[in-house]
Amino acid sequence: MSRARAFVQERSRRRLILLSLVLLTLLLSLLFLFAGRYPKPGFTFSSIWSQGGMAQSILWKVRLPRILLALVAGSMLSASGFTFQMLFSNPLVEPGFLGVSQGSAFGAALMIVIGTSTTVMVQLSATFFGLLALLASYLLAQRFRFGGSLLRLVLSGIAVSAIFSSALGVIKLVAEPTKDLQDITFWMMGGLWNASWKQLFSILWIVLACMLLLFSFRWKLNLLSLEEKTAHSVGLNPKRDRLILLVVATVGTTLTISITGLIGWVGLITPHLARKLFGSDSSFSLPGSMALGSLFLLVCDTLGRTLLPTEIPIGLLTSLFGAIVFIIILSLKHQGGKA
Amino acid sequence: MNALGIKHVSYTYPSGTQALENISLELEEGSSLAILGSNGAGKSTLLDLILGFKQQGGIQLFGKEIGAYGRKELGRTLALVPQTEHYHFSFTLLDYTLFGRSPYLQAMGNPTSDDADIAYQALEEVGLAAYADRSVTNLSGGEHQLLLLARAIAQQSRMLLLDEPTSALDPANRKKVLSILSSLHKRGKTLVFTTHDANLAYALASHVAMLKQGSLLCFGKKEQVVNTEMLTTLYETPLTVCQMGTETLIY
Numbered sequence: 001m002s003r004a005r006a007f008v009q010e011r012s013r014r015r016l017i018l019l020s021l022v023l024l025t026l027l028l029s030l031l032f033l034f035a036g037r038y039p040k041p042g043f044t045f046s047s048i049w050s051q052g053g054m055a056q057s058i059l060w061k062v063r064l065p066r067i068l069l070a071l072v073a074g075s076m077l078s079a080s081g082f083t084f085q086m087l088f089s090n091p092l093v094e095p096g097f098l099g100v101s102q103g104s105a106f107g108a109a110l111m112i113v114i115g116t117s118t119t120v121m122v123q124l125s126a127t128f129f130g131l132l133a134l135l136a137s138y139l140l141a142q143r144f145r146f147g148g149s150l151l152r153l154v155l156s157g158i159a160v161s162a163i164f165s166s167a168l169g170v171i172k173l174v175a176e177p178t179k180d181l182q183d184i185t186f187w188m189m190g191g192l193w194n195a196s197w198k199q200l201f202s203i204l205w206i207v208l209a210c211m212l213l214l215f216s217f218r219w220k221l222n223l224l225s226l227e228e229k230t231a232h233s234v235g236l237n238p239k240r241d242r243l244i245l246l247v248v249a250t251v252g253t254t255l256t257i258s259i260t261g262l263i264g265w266v267g268l269i270t271p272h273l274a275r276k277l278f279g280s281d282s283s284f285s286l287p288g289s290m291a292l293g294s295l296f297l298l299v300c301d302t303l304g305r306t307l308l309p310t311e312i313p314i315g316l317l318t319s320l321f322g323a324i325v326f327i328i329i330l331s332l333k334h335q336g337g338k339a
Numbered sequence: 340m341n342a343l344g345i346k347h348v349s350y351t352y353p354s355g356t357q358a359l360e361n362i363s364l365e366l367e368e369g370s371s372l373a374i375l376g377s378n379g380a381g382k383s384t385l386l387d388l389i390l391g392f393k394q395q396g397g398i399q400l401f402g403k404e405i406g407a408y409g410r411k412e413l414g415r416t417l418a419l420v421p422q423t424e425h426y427h428f429s430f431t432l433l434d435y436t437l438f439g440r441s442p443y444l445q446a447m448g449n450p451t452s453d454d455a456d457i458a459y460q461a462l463e464e465v466g467l468a469a470y471a472d473r474s475v476t477n478l479s480g481g482e483h484q485l486l487l488l489a490r491a492i493a494q495q496s497r498m499l500l501l502d503e504p505t506s507a508l509d510p511a512n513r514k515k516v517l518s519i520l521s522s523l524h525k526r527g528k529t530l531v532f533t534t535h536d537a538n539l540a541y542a543l544a545s546h547v548a549m550l551k552q553g554s555l556l557c558f559g560k561k562e563q564v565v566n567t568e569m570l571t572t573l574y575e576t577p578l579t580v581c582q583m584g585t586e587t588l589i590y
Contacts, residue, residue, distance in 0.1 A: 007455035089427040235414025235442035
């Protein structure tokens with residue numbers, strides 16, 4: 001077999017795995033449409049869904065937008081996590097890395113406390129402060145006189161996160177305990193219980209555009225994980241490309257969490273799983289990570305809304321499963337191996 | 340045709356430290372230039388300027404000002420073999436070599452089977468084809484240097500820039516890298532490399548530029564400029580150039 005043919009066959013094999021993963025996610029989405037606590041806990045496959053009224057409302061106005069939001073949010077958070085990991089040449093980072101998550105959390109909490117907690121205002125505020133945190137980390141890193149450019153970014157990200165985190169603490173202190181504090185706490189635990197078509201469409205097009213842009217950079221992400229001089233030598237403009245991708249990943253993340261609340265670990269573990277399945281080449285591991293992110297969030301959300309009589313916030317489940325998967329991945333990693 | 344033209348180039352770092360002062364030289368296509376000097380002489384800075392990584396006017400590649408090149412065009416014109424590179428992800432050797440094909444890809448494209456063929460040939464040339472599917476994280480220091488060379492070969496550029504290409508290699512790997520570079524030079528590739536090793540400069544280069552504290556001490560064909568007097572001035576220590584059969588030895 002010629003080497004070129006082996007190369008093509010290997011790519012076809014990876015494409016097939018990716019396609020299977022997407023199909024599995026779609027099939028499960030369809031299946032989970034019939035899972036919930038109405039009319040009884042668990043799966044209900046009966047003619048009730050075709051009888052109109054409450055049943056159809058639950059199916060089309062509650063469960064379907066919620067499932068679609070889980071797919072979109074999972075994919076976006078994974079794509080952002082993957083992008084951050086490649087841009088910072090570090091498999092242990094995610095968008096929280098540069099203060100983005102804490103900045104968004106502060107922005108959302110601020111709107112909730114001010115009392116203008118409409119979806120759009122929370123979204124705008126979370127996005128604005130997420131981007132502000134990114135900008136602050138970036139500008140602060142330029143002023144640091146310690147370590148290389150990556151280390152400076154890491155350190156400035158830690159500082160910016162701490163500042164937003166303490167500001168968030170102050171907001172929680174002054175928040176009205178029976179309503180605002182609860183809203184903030186639930187937002188910080190993450191959840192899709194508020195999902196509606198209106199909410200979904202309020203972020204869908206921009207988030208899809210962000211995902212498409214990240215996807216179109218999938219080969220370049222490989223090169224951007226190398227040293228800047230090397231990326232330059234193979235025909236890239238690394239400074240410009242890094243900035244574009246950072247902003248796109250941050251906007252996508254902040255918009256997503258502005259309606260889902262903080263959902264941790266998705267952006268950290270799915271890139272690791274994808275690299276196990278597809279290899280390190282981002283051409284496949286990025287879309288693989290996006291598909292796995294959708295699947296992971298879909299499963300977590302379905303468990304969260306069906307396991308107990310009260311809903312379990314999705315952020316708690318992603319943290320729990322994420323940490324378990326993370327421990328397994330790191331334990332299985334062969335000695336001296338890299339992500 | 341001149342592959343490289345540098346006219347009165349100086350470079351000062353943002354901190355105010357002057358790294359290079361009034362450097363001028365011209366190099367014919369197909370030549371091999373050693374930029375020779377001790378640590379801190381400005382060799383790597385000069386290489387960065389030729390690469391276009393640090394911006395400065397007054398440098399021409401193949402008759403065209405470096406600033407007039409598009410990014411991909413520049414990538415097709417020169418390739419870099421850095422002194423070392425850190426691996427953060429488990430790319431395969433084939434993945435890594437394919438990175439050299441990037442200047443030839445469409446805007447959002449991926450490598451084709453033709454690119455894979457070229458990458459395999461490059462791996463074959465450095466003797467790593469059998470390990471194409473192995474992870475880069477499992478390489479020895481010598482194999483690591485050979486892989487960086489394979490990526491640059493796959494880039495099929497007109498000029499190869501190498502930063503201290505053999506400084507971290509054992510004698511066997513040093514000989515291997517030298518042999519590959521000599522072969523590339525014989526096939527008409529223009530080589531520009533930095534080194535503090537006068538023996539390597541003499542063995543591989545057709546021309547030598549000696550840098551001392553950011554200034555050009557001398558530039559010319561190696562037979563004209565590599566001599567006891569110049570090397571002693573360059574390194575500020577007594578060095579002797581002697582002929583042993585067909586070999587020239589500097590000690």
